[in-house]
Amino acid sequence: MALALAVLRVLLGLFFALTGAAKLTEHLSAHVYAQMKAQFVQFADVFPLKDLGYQPDPGQYLQAVGWIELVAGFLLAFGPQLLREISNFVLTLVMIGAIYTLLVLKEPVATCAPAALCLGLLLLLNIRSRETRPHKDKYQ
Template sequence: MAIVFTAIRVLLGLFFASTGLIKLTDQVSAEVYQHMKSQFVQFADVFPLKDFGFKPDPFQYFQAVGWIELVAGILLAFGPRILQEISNLVLCIVMIGAIYTLLVLKEPIAMCAPATVCLGLLLLLNIRGHGKKSKSKAE
């Protein structure tokens, strides 16, 4: 079963790294890059902290999410255990923010599906280590 969780972790990490890379450069797909860049104008308008007086610049917000996804995705896939767990937490927060943003913008529920599936897989990876504890070598 451990190999299944490892495969999920690596594939999910690579997925996040690739989506982050797409947000950072138009060299991967110029069309997708421009579409996502224009979406972040709307996303910045409904940023959760705007009620506290913080509204990010859409392009900086776009770039920040790209870097977070790229770095956290790589660490989730290939980093040491502690960095995998931290990356998992960071990516969970990003996915919760994505779901919140899409719901506030009243996007169709189908638009929330990718973020919801990713969040579910991240949570699955998070709880997989909190089940049965293996016996220590001293026993």
């Protein structure tokens, strides 16, 4: 089971790194990059902190999410235990934000499915890694 979780962690981390890289440059796919730029204009309009007076620039928002996914994805895949846990938490927040944004935009449920699947896999990794990690007995 530990091997399957390790493979899942590396594949999921690489997936996030790739999607982050696709948000940062048009060299991977000009079509995907252009589509992301257009979507982040809508995403900025429904940004959760907009009600508090902060609305991000769509281009900077795209870049920020891209860098977060790229770095956290690599750390999830290849980082030490502590950084894997932190990156899992950060990516979980990104996926919750993605699902929130898509629901506020009233996108079809099928559009939310990839983010929901990624969120579920991140939560599975988090739960299973806590179960398999050795615990120190505080009474020793």
